[in-house]
Amino acid sequence: xxxxxxxxxxxxxxxxxxxxxxxxxxxxxxxxxxxxxxxxxxxxxxxxxxxxxxxxxxxxxxxxxxxxxxxxxxxxxxxxxxxxxxxxxxxxxxxxxxxxxxxxxxxxxxxxxxxxxxxxxxxxxxxxxxxxxxxxx
Amino acid sequence: xxxxxxxxxxxxxxxxxxxxxxxxxxxxxxxxxxxxxxxxxxxxxxxxxxxxxxxxxxxxxxxxxxxxxxxxxxxxxxxxxxxxxxxxxxxxxxxxxxxxxxxxxxxxxxxxxxxxxxxxxxxxxxxxxxxxxx
Numbered sequence: 001x002x003x004x005x006x007x008x009x010x011x012x013x014x015x016x017x018x019x020x021x022x023x024x025x026x027x028x029x030x031x032x033x034x035x036x037x038x039x040x041x042x043x044x045x046x047x048x049x050x051x052x053x054x055x056x057x058x059x060x061x062x063x064x065x066x067x068x069x070x071x072x073x074x075x076x077x078x079x080x081x082x083x084x085x086x087x088x089x090x091x092x093x094x095x096x097x098x099x100x101x102x103x104x105x106x107x108x109x110x111x112x113x114x115x116x117x118x119x120x121x122x123x124x125x126x127x128x129x130x131x132x133x134x135x136x137x
Numbered sequence: 138x139x140x141x142x143x144x145x146x147x148x149x150x151x152x153x154x155x156x157x158x159x160x161x162x163x164x165x166x167x168x169x170x171x172x173x174x175x176x177x178x179x180x181x182x183x184x185x186x187x188x189x190x191x192x193x194x195x196x197x198x199x200x201x202x203x204x205x206x207x208x209x210x211x212x213x214x215x216x217x218x219x220x221x222x223x224x225x226x227x228x229x230x231x232x233x234x235x236x237x238x239x240x241x242x243x244x245x246x247x248x249x250x251x252x253x254x255x256x257x258x259x260x261x262x263x264x265x266x267x268x269x270x271x
Contacts, residue, residue, distance in 0.1 A: 015160045022157065022191060040191065040222035044230060047193040095231060105194045109230035 005073075006031075006066040012050055013059040021062065022047055025077065028066055032073040034135045042075060042133040045110035049079050049129055052106050056099075057083020057126065067132070074115070074134040085123040093119075141166045143173050148180040149250060150212075155188045163199045170203055174210045181250035182207050185243055187218030197232040204237035213238065213253045217246035 006028070010021050025046050029039045046062075053060045060081030067076050086092045093111065098104035111117040116132035139162055144151040150173055152166070170182060182203065186192065192200075204214040215238045219227075227234065238253070240246035 019157050019159050026190075037222045037225055040220075040226045041229065043191050044193050044226045047191060047195075048230075051193070051195060105231040109194065109232075112229050112231070113226065 002067045002069045002076075004065050004067055008064045010062050010064065011059070012053060012062060015054060017059075018047065018050055018054070021050055025064060025075065028064055028075050029133075032066055032075065032135055034075070034133070038133060038135065038137065041113040042077075042131075045113040045131060045133070046077055048106040048110040049077070049131070053079050053081045053083070053127075057081035060126070069134075072134050072136060074132050074137065076130065076132045079129045080126065081128075082126040085125060085127055086119075086121040087123060089119055089121060140169065143169060145173070145177055145179070148178075148254065149247070150174065150177065150179045150182045151185070152183070153185040153188070157189065157191065158196065160195060163196060167199050167203055167206070171206050171210065174207055174212045179212050180254045182212055182214045183243065183246050183250060184214065184216050185218045185246075186216060186223075187220065187242075189223065190220065192219070192223050192227055192232075194230060194232055197227065197230075197234060200234060201236050208236070213250055215240050215246040215249050217241065217243050 008024065010024060012018070012021060022043050025043050026039060029042055034042070050062065060079060063078040065076045067074055091097055093107050095108045096104045110131065114131040114133045115137040118130045119127065121127040141152060141154060141162065150170065152170065173179065174182065184200065184203070200216055207214045216234065217240045219239065238249055240249050
């Protein structure tokens with residue numbers, strides 16, 4: 001059972017929104033006393049995913065939640081966009097694959113940085129990515 | 138528009154990134170640096186990222202680009218002061234920062250640049266000697 005302790009939504013529409021968004025995630029992580037390395041991993045993953053959202057879907061909405069499960073606290077981020085969707089998720093999750101001009105580490109890399117990673121996509125409707133980083137994960 | 142200042146010190150260019158960069162700022166820095174390398178005929182570029190709490194794949198690519206571009210322009214690039222948490226994250230993310238040299242701090246970075254440059258400087262001097270014999 002995951003209990004939501006605190007939540008916030010942020011609209012991401014332009015690249016200037018990325019830095020304030022990262023700062024907000026940091027505030028949430030600091031509030032639950034997440035260690036520096038885990039904070040950095042979470043914020044880097046968040047940065048990759050938010051950049052994907054801007055690049056492929058012209059932005060979207062991010063839900064930031066402080067959650068608790070048993071004795072563990074963590075941060076859950078849900079990235080929702082109304083972009084073109086991803087036709088082949090397993091291909092998109094592959095290291096080094098990119099449909100754009102980037103390095104192709106965004107999705108697989110952010111998956112490695114967090115504890116739980118979930119991606120759902122429907123062609124023509126959009127993509128939702130949800131990640132969880134536990135405080136001690 | 139915001140810009141990251143580039144300082145010139147002899148044959149070197151120094152850049153200290155003090156704020157979290159948004160994309161525009163980072164791409165501007167890339168372009169400005171290459172222009173400066175050209176204009177000042179700098180032999181080395183030192184980038185201090187000790188104040189950066191995050192280096193994602195975009196920023197990693199910018200650093201890599203600066204390294205490769207400077208190389209083509211005959212200048213070496215050293216990235217210094219990376220925070221330990223950033224290093225851990227970069228490797229897990231899958232970025233190895235190929236193409237740029239790294240050093241622990243500004244002092245060591247400077248030493249590394251000087252070393253690289255004297256190493257390359259010695260070769261052309263020998264060539265000049267040969268020319269003078271002719």
